[in-house]
Amino acid sequence: MAHELSIGFVGNPNCGKTTLFNAYTGANLKVANWPGVTVEKKEGRFQYHDHEYKLVDLPGTYSLTSYTMEEQVSRQYILSDDVDVIIDVADASALERNLYLTLQLIELGKPVILALNMMDIVEKRGMEIDTHRLPEMLGIPVIPVSARRKTGLDILMHAASHHKDHREDMPLIHHHHSSAGIPEHGRSQTAQTRHSHHHHHHHHHQEYTMVYSDEIENKIDQLLEVLRDKYPSLRNPRWYAIKLLESDKEVLKQCPIDRPDILDRSYEQEIINQKYDFIDEIIQEVLVNKEKKEVFTDKIDNVLTNTWLGLPIFLGIMALVFFLTFTVGDWLKGFFEMGLDLFSGAVLSSLQAINTAPMLISLIVDGIITGVGGILTFLPNIFILFLALAFLEDSGYMSRVAYVMDGIMGKLGLSGRSFIPMILGFGCSVPAIMASRALENKRDRYKTMLITPFMSCSARLPIYVLFSEMFFPEKALLVAYSMYLLGLVVAVLSAFFMHLLDRKKTRENSLLIELPEYKAPSARTIAIYVWEKVKDYLTKAGTVIFIASILMWFLLNFGPSGYSADMSQTYGSLLGKWIVPFFAPIGLGYWQIVVALIAGISAKEVVVSSCAVLFGISNITSNAGMSAFMGTLSSIGFGALNAYALMTFSLLYIPCAATLATIKKETGSWGWTGLTALFQIAVAWVVTFLVYHIGLLIV
Known part of the structure; x- marks a missing residue:
């Protein structure tokens, strides 16, 4: 076994670096954090002939002039002795932009190899890259690869193993004498x-060079x-x-x-400009048929990133996503409900047949099946939401939204980049909070973390679907959509108020975002993305919601005097009644609702499963379940306005436990995590109060 070779993969964001890295390491990769920072570090092992390679996937970066945490981490690692060869992964279809990083890497004096990825896109556009001239001008090996089709991978590793010793003697024939x-x-x-x-x-x-x-x-x-x-x-x-x-x-x-x-002064600007002049010269020599670049993307962008149309189009696209989530999702949900009914009935009769104790039957049927099952029936809605988001992400549309939002966010003292975590928040707040790492300014990161949980994550969807279909059957879609808009408005207004209060108004860097080419989304990428999300949802149903449902059942079946069939004598009702005065002014003064909301802190879907357990309704999402639930609610005076207030409060109050844990991990401070929770409860209470009381005036 020869000496292990350590290879660092570096590249701009979206250049296909991680795909290439995964093509080598497959599943043998371990993800940890870099020492001292929350930026992820991916390492994998790979064997080629009799060599053992250690591959490190560095965070995507546009430059080694370190502003963001990602750039600092990449730079420190490349400068250290831990890396033998650098593989610079460049998106060949955007060579001009990618070469800036290449020139910086070459200057570091380490062996660098340029991997030209996405060559298939270059060919598709009828352009060609002169791969003989390019290495002459750069003085480093240049290897065309396709991470998606897994071509050129062997040659790239071959080059890496040979190039590690050639520090000095690559011929530079890039200058005209x-x-x-x-x-x-x-x-x-x-x-x-x-x-x-x-x-x-x-x-x-x-x-x-x-x-x-x-x-x-x-x-x-x-x-x-x-x-x-x-x-x-x-x-x-x-x-x-x-x-x-x-x-x-x-x-x-x-x-x-x-x-x-x-x-005597900083020469940074001249150095950057001269690098770009040289890149222009390289491009003119090595890129053939550059003029044929697709006009398709530009044409679409004229509309989608238009100053006036950009935002309405985004809201329209989100409305369409909702329409699909509701119509197609509900149609599929029907089948799930029928299955759940049969399953719940079968379990009940088999438990009764073997003379199980009533308490255990109640735990299994009323606690576990009602709680977890109630959530599983929303899987179709969630699946469609994620499918749509994956489609928008992979087609290149999402980065346009950040670009469109840059102007608006700028007025709020945040950068358009802050909108990227916020959009991710429509899926799940955990990765959204983690995405705030891409922000250069610590104050921006903290502000973004504070407002991101207001974006309505997929876990809140079951609450909207259930209550809007029960109380607003004709306008369910609009009511649910209004929640998403409300979350967006509250997030933006909170940012605005923080900006007014913030004395250090820093807004030094405008958004540098690349707008990738529109491309037909890759079925594999989408499938992986959706499967990951659905798997998360199912694991959550299997763990958090499962435990929450059991706890809920215990709280509602045991009281100071032991097991009790009368719910009003249980711990749950005592706790709820004690907190009711806080919720009464916002139209939620019902102990059962209060308990459901408290349970929802473990995971937002639990609000629905708790209602099912609290009001003793099995299969809460079926038509029969809904009308029974509605009857029970009406009898305690809970009407459409209360339902809207409940949705509003669920949208805005404390994020789920997993999100809080992520905020703690990202900020490293319990104080800030506590502040976030209090801030969100306060905002939720105030907004719900306004919604409820304005509603009372109208209705």
Whole structure:
């Protein structure tokens, strides 16, 4: 067994890096957090011939100038000794944008290999990339691969194992020699003649991929002397010199140099511009038929990201998603309910046949089957919601929404990037809270975490479906949709008020988001996404909701005097009645509803399963179950307005336990987690109070 080779996968977000990484490691990957930060670290093992490889999938990053946590992590890892070879995964269909990171990686002085992914898209557009010229200009191996079709994978690993030792001797044939009279790097002829007088510069073009203007090269040379003198152990002093010129905070801390004559200001902008000039030159030489780029995407974007139409279109698309969730979902739900009825009846009769104790029958039938079963019947609605979200995500539409929202979010002191976690919140708040890591500014992250749970997650859908179909049978769809809009409005208003209160109004970076090409969503990606979500939902039904249903049953069947068939003597009712005064002003002064809401903190779906157990209604989602439930509710004076208030409160109050745990993990602070919970209860109470009392005036 030869020495284990350590390979870091780096690339822009959405370049297919993770797909490529998964193609090598399959399921043998372990996910942990990077030491000290919440950014995920994926590692996998892979064997090729007799070599053992350790592959590390680094967070997606546009640049190594570290702003976000992701960029800092990637950069620290690449600079460390833990990585032997860097595989830079580039989206070949957006070569121009991806090469910026490539040039930065090459400057780090580690062996780099460029993996050109998504070559199939390039061919589809009738473009070609000259894969012989590109490595000459960059001085590194360039390997075309397709992560989706798994082509080129062997060649890429072969290149990695051979290239690890070739630090110096890759031929750089990317520069036209001065004698040829062609300007280098798009410089003017005169600059070039001048250039040849500084004879000490003369070999840079053979040595380095990226050569800057004379002014900057002179400064780099001066800094190199200082660095070699002061920090002789630096592996790659040229990179440090460039970073010092860019006034890079971390490098200034690591290698402080007191030379105001050289470091008279930040040259970051010039360095970036010159890199892009060189990229233009590369693109002109290696990309053939660039003009044929699809106009299709641009045409659609003219409409979808239009200033006036963007938002209405997004709301329209969400309305369509709802329409499908309700119509198709309810049709499928009918079949689930019939199955549940049969199952529940069969279990009941078989338990009675073997003379089971009534208490145990009650636990199994009224507690577990009623609770868990009531939730499982919503699976079709949830499935369709996730299918639609996966479709929008994979087609490239979701990043447009963030782009459209950037202007609105900017006025609220947040970036359009904050809207990405918020959209994810429509699915589930846990990944949405985790997605706030992509925000550069800590204040933005905390604000985003505070308002993301107001977005209506899929777990709240069963509450809306049940109550809107019971109390607003004609307008169920509109009522449920209004909840999603209300969540959005409350989130945006909360952000606005926080922005007004926030004295440090920072809004330094505008949104840099790439709008990926529209593409037909990949069936495999969608299937994996939906299956993951459905699996989460089922595990939740099997664990959290299962336990919550049993606890609920205990609370409602036992009291200070032991097992009791009279529910009003149980612990549940005592607890509910004690808290009722808090809920009475917002139209929810019923102890059963209060208990259901408290139980809902374990998982939002539990509100429905608890109602089923609390009001003793089996198969609560069937027509018979609903009319029985409605009768019971009407008899205690709970009407349509109360139902709307209940939905509003369920939408806005404390997020589920899993979300709270995630907020704690992301912020590392119990104080902030507690504050989030209190803030959300307060907002929920105030908004529900307004909804209920305005409703009373209208009705």
